[in-house]
Amino acid sequence: MQLHLLLTECDQEQATLVFGRPTGLRPTFDILGAMTKRLILVFVCLAAGLLLIEVAGLLQMKASLAGYAHYWRQRPASGEFVYVALGDSAAQGIGASQPQRGYVGLLTRHLEQATGKTVRIVNLSVSGAKVADVIAKQLPQLKNYQADLITVEIGGNDVINYNSTAFSHDFTALAAALPPQTIVSNLPFFGGRIRRDAEVKAANHIVATAAQQNHLPLVDLYDETARDRSPLNNSYDLFHPSDRGYKNWEAAFWKTIGPNLGSSDNPQ
Numbered sequence: 001m002q003l004h005l006l007l008t009e010c011d012q013e014q015a016t017l018v019f020g021r022p023t024g025l026r027p028t029f030d031i032l033g034a035m036t037k038r039l040i041l042v043f044v045c046l047a048a049g050l051l052l053i054e055v056a057g058l059l060q061m062k063a064s065l066a067g068y069a070h071y072w073r074q075r076p077a078s079g080e081f082v083y084v085a086l087g088d089s090a091a092q093g094i095g096a097s098q099p100q101r102g103y104v105g106l107l108t109r110h111l112e113q114a115t116g117k118t119v120r121i122v123n124l125s126v127s128g129a130k131v132a133d134v135i136a137k138q139l140p141q142l143k144n145y146q147a148d149l150i151t152v153e154i155g156g157n158d159v160i161n162y163n164s165t166a167f168s169h170d171f172t173a174l175a176a177a178l179p180p181q182t183i184v185s186n187l188p189f190f191g192g193r194i195r196r197d198a199e200v201k202a203a204n205h206i207v208a209t210a211a212q213q214n215h216l217p218l219v220d221l222y223d224e225t226a227r228d229r230s231p232l233n234n235s236y237d238l239f240h241p242s243d244r245g246y247k248n249w250e251a252a253f254w255k256t257i258g259p260n261l262g263s264s265d266n267p268q
Helices: 002-019 028-073 103-115 131-144 164-177 197-213 221-227 243-260
Strands: 081-087 119-123 149-153 182-185
Touching (some): 081 103, 081 131, 182 197, 197 221
């Protein structure tokens, strides 16, 4: 009996030398394995949660297309200062938490502050529009309004499948048909899902040339958005601006609009 106990104690001492603890305790690698499994589970749960948030955001953005268009159609048909917006989904405010938090809505509020007048906003923009769509469907409607200010922001959908010849033809024709009270913007820096910087720069050269030839003030939207490349400027689809991103857009527009109104106030 004593010999058996002595052998048992020796076995435990040898195990302690090899593993750092008696063989009766759980090996270290089992504990590490359990911790690794927990970390993997936490990572998977976080990834799934983020994916659900992204999907919910995208579904909300898709649902907002009709709602935002309805909002602009229902704006009051009166005001001392008439502002007409031409363009695509960005002019609709897609990506913002509310349509009035897009750059058109922010500009409307700023115009009221700067002019001291009530502003009638006529938003003729259409989500998904290209330059050719503005010429065919939005531009003909201008004759129905005595606009004091017109803004044109278009081209983002054109650069997705960019054709320089077609873009040059269409934008040159658009610029030539715009009234003198029009402010034209170039394309922004796309730092999210769509990264076509070479195409954007080529398109912006065309925009700048057409604006200069037709004596239209140019908003340098690209410069403003390229300087602030925070991911917080993008909405869920990583293409449209967020509320924060649209504030940058409005700031870029106001740098051109403000002086033309005889005001250099900073946007609020």
